[in-house]
Amino acid sequence: MAVTGRGQTIVARALAGAAVSATALLVGCSDGPEIDGALVxxxxxxFCHDVExxxxxxxxxxxxxxRGDEETLTRYLRLAMPYEAPGTMTDAEYRATARYLLETRGLAGKAAAGSVAGRGNGTGEGR
Ligand code: HEC
Structure with a gap:
């Protein structure tokens, strides 16, 4: 009886260890330096923002x-988006997406210059 119990404990520990390494691997993969904002x-x-x-x-x-500058926009996205699962992307993905949006809507640089020195409250009342 006692021997079986110990065996199960060891197996359980091994499984827990495997789960931890798998998680570390996944996080490592999705946090690479080359994140394509357009793809994200x-x-x-x-599917929520660009469909009929x-x-x-x-x-x-x-x-x-x-929504303010790139920094503020990134922070907003991390807190609020994707709407059904906020905070589920990596920081790099949020930043890349914010940058992609600013670039494709012609705001790259401008929005950043607008409120970087301000309090970044995202009201955009600076001009
Ligand atoms: C499930 C649907 C859904 C998904 C997915 C989603 N959004 Fe949203 N998004 C919304 C809704 C609904 C709002 C309005 C939220 C509110 O007013 O509280 C919103 C608001 C926003 C706003 C602010 C719009 C405004 O009028 O100020 C931005 C910017 C935005 N989303 C970007 C994103 C980005 C970037 C992603 C992907 C990381 C994303 N959203 C994913 C539903 C979605």
């Missing part, structure tokens, strides 16, 4: 401007 947006965002009868608001330059 297509996979995680577009969309669930989320249309993401225009004005919408983005109201």
């Amino acid at each position: 947006y297509a996979q995680r965002c577009a 009868g969309q669930v989320g608001a249309e993401i225009t330059a004005a919408t983005l401007a109201s």
Whole structure:
């Protein structure tokens, strides 16, 4: 009896160890330096924001401007998006997506210059 119990404990520990390494591996993979913001947006965002009868608001330059600079936008996205599962992407993915949106809506640089020195409250009332 006692021997069986110990065996099970060892097996359980080995399994727990394997689960931890698998998680570390997954995190390592998704956090690489080369994140394609366009791809992330297509996979995680577009089905709500870029479809007919969309669930989320249309993401225009004005919408983005109201969210402040790249830093503030990234923070907002991490807290609020994807709407059904906020906070589930890596920091690099959030940053790449924010940058992609600013670039494709013609705001790269501008929004950043607008409120970097401000309090970054995202109201976009700076101009
Ligand atoms: C399940 C649907 C859904 C998904 C997926 C989703 N969003 Fe949203 N998004 C929404 C909704 C709904 C709102 C409005 C939320 C609110 O007002 O509280 C919103 C709001 C936003 C806003 C602010 C719009 C405004 O008017 O200020 C931005 C920017 C945004 N989403 C970007 C993203 C990005 C980037 C992703 C992918 C990482 C994403 N969303 C994924 C539904 C979604």
